[in-house]
Amino acid sequence: MSTIVESKLDPKNAVLSQVCNAGDPWMAEVKKGQIFRILDLEGNQAVDTLFYSSADPEERYSATDTIARQAKLYLTTGSVLYSNEGNPMLTIVADTCGRHDTLGGACAAESNTVRYALEKRPMHSCRDSFMHALNHCDCATHRHMSKRDITANINFFMNVPVTADGGLSFADGISAPGKYVEMRAEMDVVVLISNCPQLNNPCNAYNPTPVQLLVWNS
Amino acid sequence: MTTFDNNKILWEEVIPGGNHWSGLIRRGTALRMTDLEGGANLSALFYNPEDKLERYNMPDTLKAQHTAFLTTGNVCYSDMGRVMCSIIGDSVGWHDTICGISDAAMVEAKYGKANFQTHRNEMYRNGKDGLLVELAKYGLGKRDLVANVNFFSKVIPDEAGNLSFVAGNSKAGSYVDVRFDMNVLLVVSAAPHTLDSKSTYSPAAVKLSAWHAGLAEADDLCRNNCQQNGRGFINTERYYL
Numbered sequence: 001m002s003t004i005v006e007s008k009l010d011p012k013n014a015v016l017s018q019v020c021n022a023g024d025p026w027m028a029e030v031k032k033g034q035i036f037r038i039l040d041l042e043g044n045q046a047v048d049t050l051f052y053s054s055a056d057p058e059e060r061y062s063a064t065d066t067i068a069r070q071a072k073l074y075l076t077t078g079s080v081l082y083s084n085e086g087n088p089m090l091t092i093v094a095d096t097c098g099r100h101d102t103l104g105g106a107c108a109a110e111s112n113t114v115r116y117a118l119e120k121r122p123m124h125s126c127r128d129s130f131m132h133a134l135n136h137c138d139c140a141t142h143r144h145m146s147k148r149d150i151t152a153n154i155n156f157f158m159n160v161p162v163t164a165d166g167g168l169s170f171a172d173g174i175s176a177p178g179k180y181v182e183m184r185a186e187m188d189v190v191v192l193i194s195n196c197p198q199l200n201n202p203c204n205a206y207n208p209t210p211v212q213l214l215v216w217n218s
Numbered sequence: 219m220t221t222f223d224n225n226k227i228l229w230e231e232v233i234p235g236g237n238h239w240s241g242l243i244r245r246g247t248a249l250r251m252t253d254l255e256g257g258a259n260l261s262a263l264f265y266n267p268e269d270k271l272e273r274y275n276m277p278d279t280l281k282a283q284h285t286a287f288l289t290t291g292n293v294c295y296s297d298m299g300r301v302m303c304s305i306i307g308d309s310v311g312w313h314d315t316i317c318g319i320s321d322a323a324m325v326e327a328k329y330g331k332a333n334f335q336t337h338r339n340e341m342y343r344n345g346k347d348g349l350l351v352e353l354a355k356y357g358l359g360k361r362d363l364v365a366n367v368n369f370f371s372k373v374i375p376d377e378a379g380n381l382s383f384v385a386g387n388s389k390a391g392s393y394v395d396v397r398f399d400m401n402v403l404l405v406v407s408a409a410p411h412t413l414d415s416k417s418t419y420s421p422a423a424v425k426l427s428a429w430h431a432g433l434a435e436a437d438d439l440c441r442n443n444c445q446q447n448g449r450g451f452i453n454t455e456r457y458y459l
Contacts, residue, residue, distance in 0.1 A: 058360045064276075064318025068412035073316070073379035084360065086321055099379075103286070103316060105277020110299030114282050114450045127297075147297075148361045152277050164374050166287040166312065168280055 003076035007094035007182050009035060009216050016215035022208035023124050023197035025133035027140060029054055030185045033218035035093065038193075039180040040157050042209035044173030046196040047156040048106040048126045051081065051089050054188035057143045059083045063102040063152035073162055075100040075154065081183070084151075089189055094182035097175045101160040104170065106130065106153050107198045116200045129194035139190050155196075156181050158203050170201045184218075219432050222250050222307065222395055228428040233260070234339075235421030238348030238407040240355060242267055245458070248306065248397040248431035249404075253370050255422035256390035259411040260369040261319050261345045263353075264294060264302045265403040270358060272296045276315050276365035282446040286375075288313040288367065291443035293399070293450060300457060301450040302402055304440035306431065307395030310388050314368040317381070317412045319345030324412065329419035342419050348407035356403060369394055370424075371411040383413040390422075397431045397440075399454050 011017060015034075019041070020026040030036045038047050053059035062084040067073060069082050077095040080088045105111075106126035113121050130150050134140040157175035162168050197208050220226070228247070233239045235255070243249065251260055266272035275297040283292055289311050293304040305313075325344040332342040346363070353362055372387035398404075410421050434441045434451055441451045 062318065064316065064365045064412075067381070068317040071381040071413060073375050073381060084363065086323060103277060104281055105275065108278075108297065108299070110297070110453070111275075111278045111282065111295070112299075113453060114278070114295065114299045114446050118449055118452065147271050150297075152275075152365045160281075162286040162375050162379070164376065166285055166374070168284050168286040170281070 003078065004096055004098050005077040005094045006096060007037070011214060014214040014216050016213070018213050019210050020193060020195045020213060021210045022195055023129065024195050025129035026193040026195065026213060027133045027137035028191055029139055030189050030191055030215055032185050032188050034185050035182055035216040035218065036185060036191065037180050037182040037214040038156050039212040039214065040175045041177065041212055043177040043179070044157065044175050044205035045209050045211055046158040046198065046203040047211055048194040048196050049154045049156055050151065050192040052149070052190040052192070053083065054190050057145055057149060057190065059085050059087070060149065060151060061089060061154065066102060073103065075102055088186040090183040090185050092181060092183045097157055097179040097181060099159060099174060100181060101155040101158040102152065103162070103168070104155050104158060104160045106194060107196065112200065120200065123199065124197040126194035126196050130192060133192055170203055172202050173205060219306065219435060219438065220430060222429060226429050228430065231426045233406065233408045233424045233426065235423045236343040236409050238352050240352035240403065240405040243398045243402045243404050245398060245401050246430060246432050247428055248395055250393050250395050250427040251369055252393045252425040252427065253388045253390060253422055254425055256388060257386070258370045258388055258408060258422035258424050259414065260424045261349065261407045261409065262367045262369060263349065263364065263405045266296065267401055267403045270356065270362065270403070272298045273362065273364060274302060274366070279315065282450065283444055286316065288315055291439055293440050293447050294367065295450060299450065300454040301399045301447065303396050303398045304434065305394060306397045306440060310370055310392045310394055312372040312387060313394065314371040314373050314411070315365065317368060317373050319349060319366060319407065320409055320412050321346040343409050345407040345409040348409055349405055352405045368411055373413055381413065383411065383415045385415050399434060399451070
């Protein structure tokens with residue numbers, strides 16, 4: 001069954017449309033029933049994403065709940081994004097890419113020292129973007145969020161195939177310019193994004209690029 | 219490094235099936251975890267007791283070692299790029315770290331309800347509440363409950379990513395030897411795996427046997443398993459200088 005599903009929504013009717021540059025964080029609230037789209041403007045751009053319940057950020061996206069409750073590793077049309085309380089937070093309703101990762105996590109200065117070289121620590125990373133957003137965005141600061149709230153995230157547009165014998169690789173992206181993923185919020189959520197600045201592996205085709213975020217009312 | 223020896227056990231602790239446990243494991247101590255009945259699942263999380271914001275990081279562990287499961291030679295990374303513990307021996311061959319923990323609703327839907335009032339200590343327990351009870355003893359809570367290791371359990375994907383639980387992955391007497399390379403607050407639950415194919419609640423007991431293994435030396439199997447682990451051990455060693 002093909003999971004490629006196109007959206008009928010017109011960007012002209014979006015109530016929010018913002019570009020997030022390569023290496024920048026982005027944070028906003030999406031209300032229950034609204035449709036949230038992430039658009040890969042130039043292709044092969046990993047978008048590291050976390051979701052929190054607006055009402056109680058202790059309830060947040062859980063990669064393990066999402067994987068185990070659907071007995072499926074990858075995300076695409078029809079996938080439910082579950083919280084750590086076992087509640088559906090969002091449902092993917094359109095996807096022109098076909099597969100998104102939730103095992104690969106976010107890059108960090110510290111993990112870059114392990115993965116590439118001790119000297120790579122100064123390079124910009126997703127976790128630094130997350131920390132920056134939590135310190136500056138209104139929707140985070142009054143919720144007193146910190147590194148404690150950073151858990152295993154979704155990497156939209158990223159391809160991390162796992163084989164039956166347990167091999168895991170960061171493969172070339174399967175995204176392309178103009179591909180998008182769209183999800184319906186099943187509760188009021190706070191979205192936290194790092195538009196990944198990783199330069200050491202092919203997750204961004206070694207060239208991080210901007211993405212566009214759009215929201216429609218239901 | 220000293221390998222496991224029955225005559226050098228410092229202490230032992232049996233965790234009844236479904237039950238939970240926690241403790242501070244000092245750097246250089248190793249635990250032999252033994253599946254006493256077969257089909258055990260031991261959900262585990264690791265925290266740095268000096269800075270409990272530093273904790274096991276499943277994605278960093280998997281991507282550093284290009285693996286989707288854990289076995290001999292693999293290490294468990296913290297989110298700060300340090301090796302928290304390493305698998306120095308394993309008679310099982312595959313330990314899951316992507317399927318999380320069961321919760322009360324899951325256990326009730328799968329096995330029915332058995333509470334203390336009616337079943338005393340045979341009551342049905344779930345991984346999430348077990349880990350949260352232990353975490354609460356150290357001032358930790360839901361925000362600290364991250365993706366965990368499920369020792370003894372195996373789940374494999376097909377090409378499309380559909381997951382299947384592999385029954386019989388761990389036999390009675392199977393063990394995994396875990397050396398702690400940092401001081402670690404260890405929190406565990408022996409409740410059933412989220413995708414366990416058994417329809418009855420019968421989690422197996424797990425025995426922990428501690429011994430003094432010492433630190434990873436230059437020729438250590440886990441240190442040399444990949445270049446990434448070599449750097450991870452350097453990060454850990456710098457922390458304790």
